[in-house]
Amino acid sequence: MTSGKLFGKDLTEYDEVDVDALLEQLSPEELELLAGDVDPDDSLVPPSERCGYKCEKESTGPLDRKQLIDHINEQAINEPDRPELVPYVPGTVRGKKWVPPPPPVSEDPDDPTIDQVEVDLDEEFNSVLEIATEDEIVDLAAILGFHSMMNQDQYHASLLNKGRPVGVGWGGITKATKFKPLPAEPPNDTDPEESIKRLKSDDAKFKELNLNNIRKMTDEQLGRLFGALGSNSHLETLSMANTGLSDRHLDALTSALAQNNTLRTLNLETNNITPPGVVRVMEALNKMHSVEEVRLANQQQGVLGNKIEMQLTNLIEENNTLLRVGIHFEFNDARNRVSRQLQKNLDTFLAEVRIGLKTRRPRPVVSTEGASLSFTVPARIKQQQLQDSPGIPPEDLDSTLSDSEDGFSSDEGDEVAAA
Numbered sequence: 001m002t003s004g005k006l007f008g009k010d011l012t013e014y015d016e017v018d019v020d021a022l023l024e025q026l027s028p029e030e031l032e033l034l035a036g037d038v039d040p041d042d043s044l045v046p047p048s049e050r051c052g053y054k055c056e057k058e059s060t061g062p063l064d065r066k067q068l069i070d071h072i073n074e075q076a077i078n079e080p081d082r083p084e085l086v087p088y089v090p091g092t093v094r095g096k097k098w099v100p101p102p103p104p105v106s107e108d109p110d111d112p113t114i115d116q117v118e119v120d121l122d123e124e125f126n127s128v129l130e131i132a133t134e135d136e137i138v139d140l141a142a143i144l145g146f147h148s149m150m151n152q153d154q155y156h157a158s159l160l161n162k163g164r165p166v167g168v169g170w171g172g173i174t175k176a177t178k179f180k181p182l183p184a185e186p187p188n189d190t191d192p193e194e195s196i197k198r199l200k201s202d203d204a205k206f207k208e209l210n211l212n213n214i215r216k217m218t219d220e221q222l223g224r225l226f227g228a229l230g231s232n233s234h235l236e237t238l239s240m241a242n243t244g245l246s247d248r249h250l251d252a253l254t255s256a257l258a259q260n261n262t263l264r265t266l267n268l269e270t271n272n273i274t275p276p277g278v279v280r281v282m283e284a285l286n287k288m289h290s291v292e293e294v295r296l297a298n299q300q301q302g303v304l305g306n307k308i309e310m311q312l313t314n315l316i317e318e319n320n321t322l323l324r325v326g327i328h329f330e331f332n333d334a335r336n337r338v339s340r341q342l343q344k345n346l347d348t349f350l351a352e353v354r355i356g357l358k359t360r361r362p363r364p365v366v367s368t369e370g371a372s373l374s375f376t377v378p379a380r381i382k383q384q385q386l387q388d389s390p391g392i393p394p395e396d397l398d399s400t401l402s403d404s405e406d407g408f409s410s411d412e413g414d415e416v417a418a419a
Contacts (some may be wrong), residue, residue: 188213192221199228199235208237212267215244223252229263230256237265241295245271254284257291265293269326272300275308278327282315289319295326302328309334317341323349 005011026034035049042050086094129137190211198206211217217225226249229235245253245268257263268281278296285291304312304327313334316322323346329335 190214192217192225196221196225196228199225199232202232202234204234206232206234208239209235210237210239211243212239212241213243215242217243219249222249226252226256230259232260233262235260235263237267238263239265239267240271241267242270245273247272247274247277250277250280254280257281257284258287261288261290263291266291267295267326269295270298274299274301275304278304279308279311279315282312282319285322286315286319289321292321293324293326294322297326297328303330304328306331313337320345320348 023031032054132140188210190209192211192214195209195211199209222245229238250273257266266285273281273296278299281296282294285294309329309331312327312329316325316338319341323342325338325342329338
């Protein structure tokens with residue numbers, strides 16, 4: 001039952017009205033007018049009936065694009081132009097005329113007030129600056145860090161209490177220190193063939209082999225080189241950075257590393273070894289446990305990935321002789337675990353050197369420039385482990401325990417850390 005009023009009329013009298021009977025009494029024209037007043041957003045009405053516009057034209061058939069364009073052009077040509085409300089008159093300016101702004105006035109270079117800057121200072125500071133000499137003002141600018149007011153020579157001379165260089169100051173020209181180019185690094189003149197012969201002959205004086213930046217070695221030469229390395233018993237350092245090594249050379253290299261037990265330092269940086277190839281090299285090093293320093297950074301693929309880094313971390317944790325690792329680790333977990341393992345290895349190495357449990361040859365000094373990761377911080381040694389070691393003199397045991405508790409600071413420890 002309807003309740004309320006609409007336009008002042010009571011709606012209760014329409015409760016019994018039959019709507020269908022009313023619609024049957026309407027003519028088609030009246031139905032169309034009624035349909036035009038229907039809300040287009042009514043979801044109960046079909047979509048084709050929601051639009052108030054009804055096209056009564058007949059269909060013209062499929063679309064003819066050329067005919068449509070011709071019709072548009074013809075209609076545009078035949079349609080007359082709209083007449084202008086104000087006719088055009090030549091020479092008459094309509095609206096506001098644009099006037100260009102005046103050009104900036106050039107400053108006189110001889111005017112002494114151009115470079116002056118107004119600074120509001122206290123009377124005390126103002127009186128001090130008025131009687132200060134030019135050298136004192138330069139020293140004050142150096143202390144305050146006004147680097148743009150002076151060049152490097154003048155700045156460092158002021159900090160070191162040296163005399164001011166001649167020809168510089170407030171009236172001089174601020175210039176940068178001249179660049180001193182370093183001489184180019186000489187080319188590597190190592191003969192690969194001669195090196196291979198010395199490796200095969202197992203020369204006792206052949207301790208270090210540097211083949212860095214020699215990219216002209218063939219696969220056949222590299223194969224013979226790695227074959228001779230496997231049976232050599234005197235070589236301690238092998239550097240092959242930027243030599244074009246790739247995975248196709250790893251079979252011979254890993255086989256040689258698995259047989260050689262005298263190599264101490266291996267440098268394979270700046271080559272084309274893939275991350276799985278790096279894992280293969282580390283697996284080969286774990287077979288003999290003789291290499292103490294390995295460098296494998298700056299390969300063709302810079303990012304190793306989490307899976308490869310975890311594999312390398314597990315391999316390093318299984319190696320008790322590595323003291324330095326040149327590999328760039330992205331993840332903190334891998335870096336922390338490798339750091340702890342290298343600390344443990346270094347501490348064990350120092351303990352063995354001090355108490356005489358094992359004799360090791362001193363490692364050669366290798367340049368650490370460009371290394372991605374190098375850990376030489378000592379770890380802690382368990383006191384009970386050293387006390388249980390047989391045959392240790394009491395004085396050696398006391399010195400070893402004290403050094404392991406406070407960290408090494410003796411000459412031996414410093415040499416190992418700097419090596």
